[in-house]
Amino acid sequence: MQDEMTPRQRKKAFREGRDIDRLPTWAFPQDYCSRLIGATLREYMTDTKTFLKGVLTADARWDFDVVEMMIPLGIDLGVERSMPEDDYGVVTKTIDPTEKEIESWGVEDVRTNPAAQPGWERLEALQDALAAKDRAEISLMVSMPFTTAAMSLGTDKFLKKLIRDPDYVHLIVGKLADMIVQAVQAFKGLDVLYWCPDPVASGSMLSLAQYRTFAQPYTAKVLHALQEIAPHPDHVNLHMCGNTTRLWEAMADTGALLMNIDETIDFADASRRVGDRVHLVGNVAPMTMLIGSEQDVIEDVKRSIRDAAGGKALPIPGFADSPPLKSPVENHDALHRALREYAKWPLDEERLTPA
Template identity: 60%
Template sequence: MIDDMRPRERKRAFLEGRDIDRLPGWYFPENYCGNLTGITMREYYLDPAKQIEAILATHTRWELDTVQTMFNIGLDLGTEMEFPENGYAVTSKTIDPTEKEIESWALDDPRTNPAPAVRTSWYILNELIDKLGETEKAEISVMVPGPFTMASSTIGTERFLKKLIRDPDYVHLLVGKLTDLIIEGVQALRGYDVIFWTGDPIASGSMIKPDQYRTFAKPYMTRIVNALKDVVPQNEHMLHMCGNTTKIWEDMADTGTQMINIDETIDFADARRRVGDRTRLVGHVAPMTMLIGSEEDVINDLKASIKDAWGAKRMLIPGFGDAPPMASPIKNFDALFAAHRKYAKWPVDPTGWDSKAPYQQKVTER
């Protein structure tokens, strides 16, 4: 073991204001770890044994605090997914359900659902808990879908976004029903020692108005966060949002999430001032720096993140602002994780750090 504390022990001590050996990190490079075992992203997503092997290889090399997997609630609505060789899975067929059809949607218990994707998801989760979680070698984080984004990929993003204006009742029915089903599905995780995170990228301030976020996304995300707290009370939740979230930080914090993970384009110092008393920030080493920066740039990115967030000391969990590209050189990952152990060592003191982050391009008002 490289560190003096175990990840769960460190995170709890960090959150409770006790002494720690270093800041926790949230760096799991999901789309990158297949590089360590020479597999494609398609193999990573579709072959559970290969995915587990890649995750374990990532842990062996870097001893990251957190490893991550998805939780498939097993909702079969007739949409279809496509898995590109080296890209993220995309919805290749959407549906156009009536209100009556939406009301009739029901879920099979994920623990007994025979669908291959659900069984795969359970298998991976249990293997990771068995190999890393039970011995507290790493936190097992589980991605639970954001209902607004799930609604968008179910009926197609354009159709969905237009309905925010044309048919708000339909949107509430759709997002509300998916929220019910997600909450029902995650009950299967009761008693599991996992932490949760939710990504809701389509609800980003780059896509919709703050008012639309408050009306169509926030109430449902709040229900999800509360339900997850009920399922695993001792563990914390992280909300990830891409793009320009500047106008909705308070709303994100209102959902009750304990951590918000925002893009590197966001001003951390500003976020700290506005919501730092209610939630912690996770981020935001830039994917671009990982791809085209030098090892020194990567280290400076980390130091800049820490420095910007540092006004309230137990505020920041360094991590990626968003997923680093697969083609990023591995030396940048080695440099980043070594630098984290050096610069995030407790007590952290960023005073006097002259850290420029050349690839952190800050968002500007349109």
């Protein structure tokens, strides 16, 4: 099924409440692109040519509205990760900084930092291949400060500090927020979106009070900075994992206009509670992509659109979280067919009912 509008035309009309051909989608499969070109994960992540080949091959097949990439922010705290050939790396060394050390942390200029250069090359290539041709928009990943702190210290150690040493937590998360805000100024003027994962600041980990105290103010600070440098505030998408049910209002209070939440929650309930304030992004289940049939994937697309369509802010269907590397390519084909068919505007309630 061919689209009648380009991603940017659709987004603009969507924002202005004008007619659209279909809902915008956010269904970039991230590292799964490597599967289409027979590359290992390490090759895809580290080699710019391989990365670009994977993204463009996937885009040629599925014609995304958004593709995602990252430019390292130059926040090197000394955390070390492994990098297996064809699997996800793990943190192999965490840090235990003193308050004085935290206060001394600085940020390298992302424009000149050597570690960021492959990211800039990728961005330029994707802009030439996609954005300049009015195809997919490009989204940069910017991790949120609470999660960055937790991953750097070790999540369990960090979570204990919420009770044992709250001042330390405020110091490190606040410092990281300031560093991220400073770093992302390098992106000012870019016509890009931002995907902002904060997986540790999840309702599966935190109480509402903990989220509002230790995560939300700093997340809000970074999101606000991104919204200021982005072409429009709705270019910033806050992603949180796990069961976020108790946090939705607090998440919306960050000022995020897009919220990408896991499928482990009731999307219809989320729509009732915050669907007038934010566009809900998602939330096709990674599990469905992995073990479901093509029909299961289609039904999950219908469910996600149906459940989230009740709010004033229309939904942006797509993935709840990264699809597994071993998910069948046929399920991805089914997902993109279904997104085009069932997100067609105006929504057809009858067609969206379960089969």
